[in-house]
Amino acid sequence: MRRLSIFGATGSVGEQTVDLILRAGGPRTYRTVAVTGGQNVTRLAQIARELRAEIAVTADPARLDDLRTALRGSETQAAAGPAAMLEAADRPADWVMSAIVGAAGLAPGFRALRHGSTLALANKESLVTAGPLLLAEAARHGARILPVDSEHSAIFQALGADPVDRVERMILTASGGALRDWPLDRLAQATVADAGRHPNWAMGQRITIDSASMFNKAMEVIETREFFGIDPARIEVVIHRESIVHSMVAFRDGAVMAHMGSPDMRHAIGYALNWPERLSLPVAPLDLPALGRLTFEAPDEARYPALPLAREAMRIRGLAGAAFNAGKERALDHFLAGRIGFMAMAGVVEAVLTTLSSDGSLQNDARALEDVLAMDHLARIRADEAVAAGAAAR
Numbered sequence: 436m437r438r439l440s441i442f443g444a445t446g447s448v449g450e451q452t453v454d455l456i457l458r459a460g461g462p463r464t465y466r467t468v469a470v471t472g473g474q475n476v477t478r479l480a481q482i483a484r485e486l487r488a489e490i491a492v493t494a495d496p497a498r499l500d501d502l503r504t505a506l507r508g509s510e511t512q513a514a515a516g517p518a519a520m521l522e523a524a525d526r527p528a529d530w531v532m533s534a535i536v537g538a539a540g541l542a543p544g545f546r547a548l549r550h551g552s553t554l555a556l557a558n559k560e561s562l563v564t565a566g567p568l569l570l571a572e573a574a575r576h577g578a579r580i581l582p583v584d585s586e587h588s589a590i591f592q593a594l595g596a597d598p599v600d601r602v603e604r605m606i607l608t609a610s611g612g613a614l615r616d617w618p619l620d621r622l623a624q625a626t627v628a629d630a631g632r633h634p635n636w637a638m639g640q641r642i643t644i645d646s647a648s649m650f651n652k653a654m655e656v657i658e659t660r661e662f663f664g665i666d667p668a669r670i671e672v673v674i675h676r677e678s679i680v681h682s683m684v685a686f687r688d689g690a691v692m693a694h695m696g697s698p699d700m701r702h703a704i705g706y707a708l709n710w711p712e713r714l715s716l717p718v719a720p721l722d723l724p725a726l727g728r729l730t731f732e733a734p735d736e737a738r739y740p741a742l743p744l745a746r747e748a749m750r751i752r753g754l755a756g757a758a759f760n761a762g763k764e765r766a767l768d769h770f771l772a773g774r775i776g777f778m779a780m781a782g783v784v785e786a787v788l789t790t791l792s793s794d795g796s797l798q799n800d801a802r803a804l805e806d807v808l809a810m811d812h813l814a815r816i817r818a819d820e821a822v823a824a825g826a827a828a829r
């Protein structure tokens with residue numbers, strides 16, 4: 436029986452993974468090793484029971500007692516904290532879903548590669564912050580990384596067996612997010628509720644706001660560069676309001692392969708779960724005549740300053756991806772807390788990149804995960820300083 440673990444099981448991607456596993460027979464089909472979550476220990480315990488997981492881990496040690504209580508009488512062991520998270524990743528599994536949100540997802544996914552299993556990677560932060568290390572670790576242990584981000588799953592599928600040197604461009608589609616039709620001069624006033632309503636996809640709150648600012652797309656551009664090893668100049672972003680084309684690969688002979696489907700993450704999760712098979716999935720079939728038309732537009736970089744910032748991070752490379760992500764995560768924390776406006780998030784990330792590149796600390800390559808985590812820590816401090824220095828003006 437295939438053994439699997441789900442990191443971030445209580446989140447949006449995690450829940451959809453659990454849904455697919457249950458539909459496929461749950462514990463009759465798969466042996467679940469570990470499931471992990473953060474604050475929502477009630478739901479984590481339910482998932483653990485449904486899948487008959489060996490161990491359930493909450494990231495927060497203060498939630499351990501509640502988790503234990505919720506698991507009473509079940510076959511699942513309870514644990515908490517970062518060390519327990521890594522210990523869960525050390526338990527051999529054939530397939531591991533990495534769906535923790537943020538930089539916290541990096542270490543467990545990295546660790547799971549050690550047993551040479553398949554890592555289904557939703558946590559894009561892993562590639563953005565530590566792409567070269569992650570790929571090297573996978574190669575060292577003969578592990579495989581399958582992309583779960585819908586754009587990268589689409590490109591992976593459109594690419595097929597063709598090597599990347601046959602590719603002229605990779606074209607990432609973006610919905611444009613919740614504020615795509617707002618006048619540019621009103622964006623600075625957008626609230627958390629305004630930015631948190633995605634037009635097409637149902638996702639976690641943080642990634643939904645990152646979609647409105649296109650920090651999500653900016654991260655995905657870096658993710659594309661790292662995962663597929665393509666020159667950043669060959670990565671294009673187009674706004675595609677309908678979210679039907681999930682991304683495209685343009686080959687040098689002019690052929691463009693597009694991956695299409697309804698906007699449902701279970702496409703990409705199911706593809707990674709069943710790979711190299713294609714099994715039927717509970718996703719709505721496309722009704723092309725009902726859709727009528729598909730549209731594409733170039734993004735306006737004044738509206739989406741995250742896009743040129745990602746290009747700057749890729750130009751610097753080294754530890755710039757780690758600084759970019761940490762700066763973005765902190766800027767989002769400050770936006771969620773009402774301390775800065777929507778458009779100020781890009782200003783914070785820009786300040787982080789500028790400050791850290793002036794003293795040369797960004798240009799160095801990461802030799803180990805510790806270098807990435809140290810840069811993550813430093814960039815958060817710089818982001819807080821930028822907010823303290825400029826918040827009143829925004």
Ligand code: NDP
Binds near residue numbers: 537559560638700
């Ligand atoms: P959610 O916010 O919905 O879920 C995040 C998960 O991580 C939850 O299980 C949460 O636990 C857990 N978690 C939160 N903080 C920590 C922490 N510090 N340590 C350990 N676990 C933690 O996120 P999404 O499912 O939306 O996104 C997950 C990842 O997948 C992200 O990297 C995102 O960019 C990527 N992704 C998501 C897509 C989507 O459709 N949602 C699409 C493509 C990529 P709890 O809720 O119990 O606190």
Ligand code: MG
Binds near residue numbers: 584585586655
């Ligand atoms: Mg995506």
